[in-house]
Amino acid sequence: MSEIITTNEESTVSASAESKPVLHAHNLTKVYKTGEVEVKALDGVDFEVYEHEMVVLLGQSGSGKSTLLNILGGLDDATSGEVYFKDRLISSQSKGLLTNFRREHVGFVFQFYNLIPSLTALENVALVTEIAKNPIKPEEALDLVGLLPRKDHFPAQLSGGEQQRVAIARAIAKQPEILLCDEPTGALDHQTGILVLEAIEQVNRELGTATVVITHNTSVGGIADRVVTLRDGKVSDIHSNSNRLSPSELKW
Amino acid sequence: MRALNLKLLRDLWHVKGQVIAVALVIASGIATLSMALTTLESLQKTSEQYYADYQFADAFVSAVRVPNTVKQRLEAIEGISLVETRIKKYASLDMPDFNEPVMGMLTSIPDHGQPRLNQLAMREGRWIAPGASDEVIVNEPFAEAHNLKLGDELPAVMNGKKRYFTIVGIALSPEYIYAMSPGSLMPDNKRYGVLWAGQSSLEAAFDLKGAFNDATFKFDAKADHQALLKQIDMVLEPYGGRNSYLRDDQLSYWFVNNEIEQLKTTSTIFPAIFLLVSAFLTNMVLSRMITNEREQIGLLKAFGYSNLQVGMHYFRMVLVMCLVGAVIGLIAGAYLGQANTEVYAEFFRFPVLVYDFSISSFVISTGISVLAALSGIIGSIAKVVKLPPAVAMVPPSPDVYHRSFIDTSRIKHWLDQPTRIAIRQIIRKPLRASFTVIGISFAVGLMVLGIQMFDAIKFLGVSFFNDAQRQDMTMAFYQNQKQQAFHQVKRLPGVLEAEPIRYVSVEFINGIKSHRGAITGIRSDATLQPIYDNYSQKVISLPEEGMVIGSLLAEKLNVAVGDRVYVEFLDKTGLRRDFAVAGIFDTFMGLPAYMNLESLNRELGEVGQYFMLNLVVDPNASQAFYTAVKESPAITALVTKKASLDAFNETVAESMLVFIFIFIVLSSILVFGVSYNMIRISLSERGRELATLRVLGFTKGETSYILLCEIGLLTLIGLALGCFVGWGLTHLLGYALETELFRIPIIIYPHTYSYSVIVAIVASVMSALFVAKRIHNLDLIEVLKTKE
Numbered sequence A: 001m002s003e004i005i006t007t008n009e010e011s012t013v014s015a016s017a018e019s020k021p022v023l024h025a026h027n028l029t030k031v032y033k034t035g036e037v038e039v040k041a042l043d044g045v046d047f048e049v050y051e052h053e054m055v056v057l058l059g060q061s062g063s064g065k066s067t068l069l070n071i072l073g074g075l076d077d078a079t080s081g082e083v084y085f086k087d088r089l090i091s092s093q094s095k096g097l098l099t100n101f102r103r104e105h106v107g108f109v110f111q112f113y114n115l116i117p118s119l120t121a122l123e124n125v126a127l128v129t130e131i132a133k134n135p136i137k138p139e140e141a142l143d144l145v146g147l148l149p150r151k152d153h154f155p156a157q158l159s160g161g162e163q164q165r166v167a168i169a170r171a172i173a174k175q176p177e178i179l180l181c182d183e184p185t186g187a188l189d190h191q192t193g194i195l196v197l198e199a200i201e202q203v204n205r206e207l208g209t210a211t212v213v214i215t216h217n218t219s220v221g222g223i224a225d226r227v228v229t230l231r232d233g234k235v236s237d238i239h240s241n242s243n244r245l246s247p248s249e250l251k252w
Numbered sequence B: 001m002r003a004l005n006l007k008l009l010r011d012l013w014h015v016k017g018q019v020i021a022v023a024l025v026i027a028s029g030i031a032t033l034s035m036a037l038t039t040l041e042s043l044q045k046t047s048e049q050y051y052a053d054y055q056f057a058d059a060f061v062s063a064v065r066v067p068n069t070v071k072q073r074l075e076a077i078e079g080i081s082l083v084e085t086r087i088k089k090y091a092s093l094d095m096p097d098f099n100e101p102v103m104g105m106l107t108s109i110p111d112h113g114q115p116r117l118n119q120l121a122m123r124e125g126r127w128i129a130p131g132a133s134d135e136v137i138v139n140e141p142f143a144e145a146h147n148l149k150l151g152d153e154l155p156a157v158m159n160g161k162k163r164y165f166t167i168v169g170i171a172l173s174p175e176y177i178y179a180m181s182p183g184s185l186m187p188d189n190k191r192y193g194v195l196w197a198g199q200s201s202l203e204a205a206f207d208l209k210g211a212f213n214d215a216t217f218k219f220d221a222k223a224d225h226q227a228l229l230k231q232i233d234m235v236l237e238p239y240g241g242r243n244s245y246l247r248d249d250q251l252s253y254w255f256v257n258n259e260i261e262q263l264k265t266t267s268t269i270f271p272a273i274f275l276l277v278s279a280f281l282t283n284m285v286l287s288r289m290i291t292n293e294r295e296q297i298g299l300l301k302a303f304g305y306s307n308l309q310v311g312m313h314y315f316r317m318v319l320v321m322c323l324v325g326a327v328i329g330l331i332a333g334a335y336l337g338q339a340n341t342e343v344y345a346e347f348f349r350f351p352v353l354v355y356d357f358s359i360s361s362f363v364i365s366t367g368i369s370v371l372a373a374l375s376g377i378i379g380s381i382a383k384v385v386k387l388p389p390a391v392a393m394v395p396p397s398p399d400v401y402h403r404s405f406i407d408t409s410r411i412k413h414w415l416d417q418p419t420r421i422a423i424r425q426i427i428r429k430p431l432r433a434s435f436t437v438i439g440i441s442f443a444v445g446l447m448v449l450g451i452q453m454f455d456a457i458k459f460l461g462v463s464f465f466n467d468a469q470r471q472d473m474t475m476a477f478y479q480n481q482k483q484q485a486f487h488q489v490k491r492l493p494g495v496l497e498a499e500p501i502r503y504v505s506v507e508f509i510n511g512i513k514s515h516r517g518a519i520t521g522i523r524s525d526a527t528l529q530p531i532y533d534n535y536s537q538k539v540i541s542l543p544e545e546g547m548v549i550g551s552l553l554a555e556k557l558n559v560a561v562g563d564r565v566y567v568e569f570l571d572k573t574g575l576r577r578d579f580a581v582a583g584i585f586d587t588f589m590g591l592p593a594y595m596n597l598e599s600l601n602r603e604l605g606e607v608g609q610y611f612m613l614n615l616v617v618d619p620n621a622s623q624a625f626y627t628a629v630k631e632s633p634a635i636t637a638l639v640t641k642k643a644s645l646d647a648f649n650e651t652v653a654e655s656m657l658v659f660i661f662i663f664i665v666l667s668s669i670l671v672f673g674v675s676y677n678m679i680r681i682s683l684s685e686r687g688r689e690l691a692t693l694r695v696l697g698f699t700k701g702e703t704s705y706i707l708l709c710e711i712g713l714l715t716l717i718g719l720a721l722g723c724f725v726g727w728g729l730t731h732l733l734g735y736a737l738e739t740e741l742f743r744i745p746i747i748i749y750p751h752t753y754s755y756s757v758i759v760a761i762v763a764s765v766m767s768a769l770f771v772a773k774r775i776h777n778l779d780l781i782e783v784l785k786t787k788e
Helices: A014-018 A065-072 A095-105 A121-129 A138-144 A160-172 A190-207 A218-223 B002-014 B016-053 B070-076 B140-145 B199-205 B225-239 B251-291 B294-302 B307-348 B359-386 B389-393 B410-414 B417-428 B430-467 B483-491 B551-557 B597-604 B619-630 B641-695 B700-736 B750-776 B780-785
Strands: A021-034 A037-050 A054-058 A080-085 A106-109 A178-182 A210-215 A226-231 A234-240 B059-067 B080-086 B088-093 B102-109 B121-125 B135-139 B153-158 B161-172 B192-198 B211-219 B473-481 B495-510 B513-522 B531-533 B538-540 B547-550 B564-569 B576-585 B593-596 B610-617 B635-640
Touching (some): A037 A065, A037 A210, A037 A234, A054 A065, A054 A218, A065 A178, A065 A210, A095 A106, A106 A160, A121 A138, A121 A160, A121 B417, A138 A160, A138 A190, A160 A178, A160 A190, A190 A210, A210 A218, B002 B016, B016 B251, B016 B307, B016 B359, B016 B641, B059 B070, B059 B225, B070 B080, B070 B211, B070 B225, B080 B102, B088 B211, B102 B199, B135 B140, B140 B161, B140 B192, B161 B192, B192 B199, B251 B307, B251 B430, B251 B641, B251 B700, B294 B307, B294 B359, B307 B359, B417 B430, B430 B700, B430 B750, B473 B483, B483 B495, B483 B610, B495 B597, B513 B551, B513 B597, B531 B576, B547 B551, B551 B576, B593 B597, B610 B619, B619 B635, B641 B750, B641 B780
Parallel strands (some): A054 A210, A054 A226, A106 A178, A178 A210, B102 B192, B135 B161, B513 B593, B547 B576
Antiparallel strands (some): A021 A037, B059 B211, B080 B211, B088 B102, B102 B635, B135 B192, B153 B161, B473 B635, B495 B513, B495 B564, B495 B610, B547 B593, B564 B576
């Protein structure tokens, strides 16, 4: 099945040959209707993420990458096409089922961190572990992103990069099968952005969480196993890196 | 500015729920005040109109027997413009539909037509025919109580002789808006009726040919009324009349005035509290709304709109809300005002009705509401427009939270994160939290205040009639009785206990303070109707000498225990004495003064006399008892305690019922308005946070919990505090409502608190459900894109 989906690229990635896709989407279209105008945000997109894989989803604004991420994360419905989580169909499911899917299997990292200002770093992580089935300890998650010493700080007492790393800890503390990051470095300067990417890379490497990072920054593609480029709602390019760069090696 | 106006309309439409909630709060304040003052003003005008149209007299006097020739001497007194003489006598009526004795007050009217003073408002039938000795006009309330029709026969025992009258007319009189038998505190239309018969007919019946025993006067407005009374008394003294009094002391007038006075307090205090609370809430709600508009304001300024234009934009927004509120308030106030006025007018049986919507109260209440609303936003707008546009457009930096008591205390371990969020929100913004608490507590407090009126009335009735009085009934006699009649009554079938009482009309005087009332003479060992202190709920002992008086009378006369009060007896003896105040006790109703019966009789030189008997009657023998009583011509009235309690409930409770009911409905609206706005504003302030939680996999229920937990906690505090506020307001109102007739006991039954709290909870839950719908429709995707 994976062969059918990973099409136009000759060389299938080594990871895909051995492992199964955690998430895969088939022939996704998304049409936004605003009055009489129809905008095709996604136009027949096939996409998959494998276990342990790090995928960077590249594209300019309006390319459809956020729409794709929202549909993959169960936040939005596709107009047509299917999304599977492992073998379970998740597209066109009820809202309650999607909430449960997000709760148990997906970690989200947002561009603007979206930490709860009234909870400390540790508590922001605990917020998620309290409702998850098989979480790691909040302290452990914070330690993973190097922020254990700042666990009792409130968001307003943390820098942007620190807040984003707390957000990453919050996303992975439930041990999700998939981590979806929407422009995680978009609001950060270069130096801090590297730190955040290192945290994501480390999570992917050490916990083996399949990870999708959305960005418009082509350089970020260097840290991925696979880079998928979207343009005008279609996949315009897929390429695999034989060598993943460490975030510190990135330049932009 | 056209685009801005469009924005205004769309914004208003967008927050229409809040607009309506704010408008309802404003409207309830306006409606309460307009309703109350409209009722009050209409009633005042109506009663004045009634008194004027029907020539209600300025002064009254009764005597024993005055030759008609004396009338000219009264007319000659300078300052008296009109004198009307008549005969007024009690009779005992034998109502065929009613086995208890009924007392009738017979008043003579000219055979040829209306008297010049105290004219009758004819409701049905005709005037008595000239010279017809058996025709009578009856008071409408009495006719209704006994279902009397024109042409019905009415047997009356006058001067010991039984006579039959035919009812030819039914009428109302400004003199008997309240018709009360002597000694009773409340009108009882079943047992006391006013009848009008021809002058010549009553002259014959009461042996008063060529004489009168009662006169009424119209005074020149500029004359010294007190001096005129003295002159009248001087003329009539030889004929047993030395107790002329002004209309202020006329029983019905005094009673109606008391009711209106009490209504005046209710109509100003209740709505004033209400208006203040609603103004406070409007202010609070709007200031929070404007703070949320920060980004929009920055944007408008970035486009080049001036501070003034931006300010005006929001002013208009608030004005629209006020306007909607004012219109609803106007309609509701006018409607409720009219309904309430009609209830009162029917209660008082005014034959005329002047309904006058109180424009001034509407203008005042609307003004207060608008000012409160505008002052609510001025501060917030000023703060926001001061910011440079770029800063204004960026949301305020994340709120800084600090570790607080929940982080140090042991309870921390019991709190899950959502609960911590709620608690930290409260600690972080204590001012805002306290506004919410205060808002809800005042709404609850108002509800307690409204509902406790029922408690007070119920307690008043029970305490006054059941706890303080042990007798089944009180028997009144045609004239004072001697000891042997007492023994005769004790031998009547069914009589188990009997205790004599004597009422003597007196004027209490202490310097310039005076009160026209009565001294009640009872035995010092009285057990059926002893002196009962309503507050301590204890029986007060009566010494052999001196008076024990009610606290309201003590206040009115400004006397304390040990002081001496000058007492002028208004009966035919005309004695003047001074008595020591031996004790003061608290009572809810009336201005009583008690003396030992024997020492009272000694003063009057009438040993062993009494006017009434308190009785305990065996219920199994009551029929035989009633039959025996009916045959006794000396007995004029028999008032059962149950009848008094019923009369009390009808008189006091029913007149207030509508008002209280409206009040409760409006407080419920207030609770709803407050909690809806609180939750709605919280939602808009924290939409992003909540949507984030939804994205993280929190269910709708869990997300709603986070929002509602804070409001819920504050509501709980508000509910508890509201009970205290209600308690406080009740005390405040209790003191303010004190009239000469009665004082409202300050009593709140537990169920009043629980009922108020339940209504508040229902209103909060309803508003929470309205808002919860919005949580379900949160735009999750928007959260990922935007930074606040």
